[in-house]
Amino acid sequence: MSEATPAQLAPYVAGGAFMLAFIFGAVGNRTNFCTMGAVSDWINMGDLGRMRMWLLAIAVAVLGSSGLQLAGVVELSKSIYTGPNFTWLSYLVGGFLFGVGMTLGSGCGSKTLIRLGAGNLKSLVVYVFLGIAAYMTLRGLFGAFRVGVLEKVAMTLPVAQDLPSLLGLNRAFLAAMIGGALLVFVYVNKEFRASFDYSLGGIVTGLVVVGGWYVSGSIGHLAEDPNTLQEVFVATNTGRMESFSFVSPLAFTLEYLMFWTDKSKIITYGIASAAGVVAGSAAYALATRTFRWEGFRDAEDTANHVVGGVLMGFGGITALGCTVGQGITGVSTLALGSILTFAAIVAGSAAAMKYQAWRIEREG
C-alpha cells in the first residue's frame, strides 16, 4: 500500500466505511440501539438496559482502539479528539444543545439515519436541517459564533488531552481499567445478560468504531503522499484519521449533492458512512417487513423536529461530535473532551425530557 496514491485508496476507504456503517445500520435497527432512548429509558422509567448497551459499545471501542494503537496499526493522536487545545466551553455548550436537540428530534444523528432507512420521513427533515445547521456552524453564520465566542474560552494543556497523557499512565493499563469496569457494570445485570439484542447492539457498535479506525488509520493512511510528500489520511473531510461520527458527514453529504459537478468533491469516509447506515437500516427493515412510512403528527411535532435538527447540527459541530462521534469514537481515544461531551449530551437530553414532561403535565 505504501506506493499507492490517494486516488487509488479512496474507494477502499469509502467502501470500507460504507460496509461497516451498513452493518451498524442493520444491527441498530434490529436492536433498537438509540442513545436518546437510553437516556429516556433511564430518566422516564428507571431502565438502564439501553444505557448499558451504549456503555458496552464504549467498552468494546476503548479496548479495541487501544489494542490497535498498542499493536502499532493506528495512531489515535492523529484523530481530531486528542489535541492539547481543550475547548471546554464548546464541549459543554455543544454537547448540552446536542442532547436537547436529539430529544426534540426523535434521536441523535445515527438514529436519524436508522429511522430514515426504516421509512421515517420526519428523519429526512431532521437530516436536512441538521446538515444545513452543521454546515453553517462549520463555515457560516453559526461558525462565527462558535469560533469567535465559544472557542475563545479554552485551555491549552501542556500535553495531549487523552487520559494516558494527562495522567502519565500507560494506555494499556487505563484502557483495561476503564473498559473492564464498564464491562463489569454492564454484565452484572441479569436482564442484560439474558438479552441477545443488548449484547449484539453494544458489541457490534463498538467493533464498527474500531473497524472504522482501521479503515481510515491503516488502509487509508499514507505516510507520504507521492504527490505532496505529506502524510495523508485518504478521503477524509477533516484531513485526520477518522472513525464514525454523524454530524459533519450529513453536512458534507448535502455539500456533495449540491456540488456534484465539482470534480474536486469526492465520496469521503463520512459521506459513505452516512449512506451506509441508511442503506443498512433500510435493508433490515425491508427484509423483516418492518419498513413503514411515518410522517409528522402536527405543526408542533414538525417544529420540534426542525429545532431538534438545528440544535444537533450546531451542537454536534461545536462539541466536535455526537453521541457516536464523541460518545463512542471520541471516548475510545480516552480524550477528556469526549468524556465531558458525553456527560453534557446526557444532561441536555435529560433536561429536555424533563421539559417535555412538564409541558405535557400542563396540558391538562
Added chain:
Amino acid sequence: MNFDKELDARGLNCPLPILRAKKALNEMQSGQVLRIVATDPGSVKDFEAFCKQTGNVLLSHAAADREFTFYMKRK
C-alpha cells in the same frame, strides 16, 4: 377489549408516547385499562420495558394497518 381511557400517540416518537402514557395512567384508578394507539415501531419495546419497570400490566399489543395498539392495566 374494554378500556377506560384512550391515548392517541399516533405520529409521536420516543419519548413522547411514554410521557403521555405516564400522565394518562396517573389520572386513572388502579385496575383501569388504558388503550394506546401508536405508529412508532419502537413503541413496542418501549411499552414492554415501561410496564416491566413500573409494574403496570401490558395486557396485549397488536399491529395492524401501520398502527400498534396496546392495552395496559394500571397497577
